[in-house]
Amino acid sequence: MDLILGISAYYHDSAAVIIKGDMILAAAQEERFTRIKHDPSFPEHAIRYCLEEAGVSPSDLKAVAFYDKPFLKFERILDTYLHYAPRGLFSFTKSIPVWIKQKIWIKSLIQEQLPGFKGELLFTRHHQAHASSAFFPSPFEKAAIVTVDGVGEWTTTSIGEGHGHSIRMMQDIHFPHSLGLLYSAFTYYCGFKVNSGEYKLMGLAPYGRPVYTQIIKEHLIDIREDGSFRMNMSFFNYVSGLTMVNRRFEKLFGFPRRKPEDSLTQPYMDLARSVQDVTNEVMLKIARYAKVLTGQDSLCLAGGVALNCVANSQILKSGLFSDLWIQPAAGDAGGALGAALSAYYEYYAHPRTAVRPDSQQGSLLGPVYSQQAIESFLQSHSIKYKTYDQESLTDTTAEFLNQQKVVGWFQGRMEFGPRALGNRSILADPRSPEMQRQLNLKIKFRESFRPFAPSVLKEFSQTYFDLNTSSPYMLLTADVLKDHRLKIHEEKEGLEKLHIQRATIPAVTHVDFSARLQTVHKETNPCFHRLITAFYRLSGCPILVNTSFNVRGEPIVNSPKDAFSCFMNTEMDVLVMGHCIILKDEQSHLDPNDWKTSYCKD
Known part of the structure; x- marks a missing residue:
């Protein structure tokens, strides 16, 4: 059976994936091992994990597939610098040496890092990898495919069509015209970090009003009916400088870029709402044209x-398509998966049979730690704990949650992609009016405005939310149904809405009554499903707050050590690892300084 290793690296969220035939054996981001958030470096730790999980060595690999074509990307960078010269000289002198010393020599580096590898080394185009990651694991025999990001080699947006084991790329939009970079420009201007703060901008949008939407459409982006667009580059600096926007951008809106730790005022909330509305419009028009x-x-x-x-939910609500599937590792990490699958299905021309609900296996594809490994860690550090059988573990944990305790939940295989889906999660009671604030300020150490996701038993999702499909990967929003809304006597403005x-x-429940929900399926994650079911029996509520098991500036936890360090550095009450329950108030014999971690604010 063909073994193919997929790799993504050198932009952000480096990752490795290994497949055996059409089966995904393992997948992980490099950041989870190095503890450097969005680590872009060559994913040597992720590769090592994938090979060990598969029980193979580099000599067993039929092929290694890389997620883009480095020489094409280098060509785009050189061409851009030449076009904008002499502007961008400082940026040029910073980036070109890195490319010459490292990035364009990826072939040699892969061979060096995989001693004994004698198979083929393959390179996909960046958006071909994205398209493959979207279509091949999907439950569809044929489908339209849309990929949108910052930039690959040249492409920033593409429309394609998948059928069986092949993908046909049909139309694309080229750099510097990029919806992803437009959104990142506003992320930057609102004081958040590019390539990680976009979630914050999306969460901030409901606090604002779309007062700048028309200005954006008149001055920054020309949107055509077919979803194609051109950006007015005289307002942006990302093609030739080290910042996203220039002084003309600031003059256009009449107020300066927000500094990262400054208070959030209404104009920045209005900017977030306005660019989100523009993004919704563009994505909907692209989807409509893909249908045509x-x-x-x-x-x-x-x-x-x-x-x-x-934006995904706007496409779903439009009714343009009867079904929608979104790759849970949709960013560059997922490119590693797309590269491997593209090699298997397209380069080697293997037949494909689509399976339902999909072949992504709940995206639970990362490392797993045995009960023995967990207990060995706890004992070696004199950590007090109790062990439980499966039923009593979930019942006891549900009781803690019902008592308004915050629980770190560490079970099974780590998730692949940016969302915690019930294996590396921090969980809480969604009925508590104070829980959103408590989690943000005392657990996650992040901005108070950011919403939390509900994980709901699939069989109850339509009882609480206006959603007529599954959302297993937390990639759709839905409104809370009116039966569960409370009467509001006086609406407030800005962050007072909180x-x-x-x-x-x-x-x-976000301030616009929406929720970014995960539907939990017994077949995909039986352990998490049992826990929510136990909580439902106690509380009558089939929902838990689910946020990723990490603090601001750190990746999601991978190992028992990562989990316990995060537990000790926050005000979490309970940690559940495997069949062990650890209570914070029983760890007074430990020196908290031994578990301190440093994290960079983002």
Whole structure:
């Protein structure tokens, strides 16, 4: 059976994936091992994990597939610098040496890092990898495919069509015209970090009003009816400088870029709402044109912009397509998966049979730690714990949650992609009016405005949310149904909206009554499903708050050590690892300084 290793590296979220035939054996981001958030370096730790999980050595690999074509990307960078010269000289002198010393020599580096490898070394185009990651794991025999991100080699947006084991790329948009970079420009201007703060901008948008939407459309981006667009580059600096925007951008809006730790005022909230509305419009028009081009009833999405669950939901609500599937690792990490699958299905021309719900296996594809390994770690550090059988573990954990305790939940295989899906999660009771604030300030150490996601038993999702499909990967938003909303006597403005209780599940209801939900399926994640079921029996609520098991500036935890360090550095009450329950108030014999971690604010 063919063993293919997929690799993505050198932009952000480096990752490795190994497949055996059409089966995904393992997948992980490098950041989870190095503890450097969005680590772009060559994914040597992730590769080592994938090979060990598969039980193979480099000599067993039929092929290694890389997620883009470095020489094409280098050509784009050189061409851009020449076009904008002499502007961008400082940026040029910083980036070109890195390319010459390292990035264009990826072939030699792979051979060096994989001693004994004698198979083929293959390179996909960046958006071909995104498209493959979207279509091949999907449950569709044929579908339209849309990929949207910052930039690959030249392409920033593409429309294609998948059928069986092949993908046909049909139309694209080239750099510097990029919806992803437009969104990142506003992320930067609102004081958040590019390539990680886009989630914050999306979460901030409901606090604002679309007062700048028309200005954006008149001055910054020309949107055509077919979803194609051109950006007015006289306002942007990312093609030739080290910042996203220039002084003309600031003059256009009449106020300066927000410094990262400054307070959030209404104009920045209005900017967030305005660019989100523009993004929704562009994505919907692209989807509509993809429908016209392909005539397909199903749509697959990937690329970093496909992580924008608000825009995704606009496409779903439009009814353009009967079904929608979004790659859970839609950003560059997923490119490693797409490269491997493209090699298997397209280069080697293997037949494909689509399976339902998909072949992504719940995206639970990372490392797993045995009960023995967990207990060995706890004992070696004199950590007090108790062990439980499966039923009593979930019942006891559900009781803690019902008592308003915050629980770190560490089970099974780590998730592949940016979302915690019930294996590396921090969990809480969604009925608590104070829980959203408590989690943000005392657990996650992040901005108070950011919403939390509900994980709901699939069989109850339509009882609480206006959603007629599954959302297993937390990539769609849905409104809380009116039956669960509370009457609001006086609406407030800006961040004051936070202080209004809007629903019977206030901890997961955003200020516009939306929620970025995960539907939990017994077949995909039986352990997490059992826990929510146990909580439902106690509380009558089939929902838990689910946020990723990390603090601001750190990646999601991977190992028992990562989990315990995060537990000790926050005000979490309970840690559940495997069949062990660890209580914070029983660890007073430990020196908290031994578990201190440093994290960079983002």
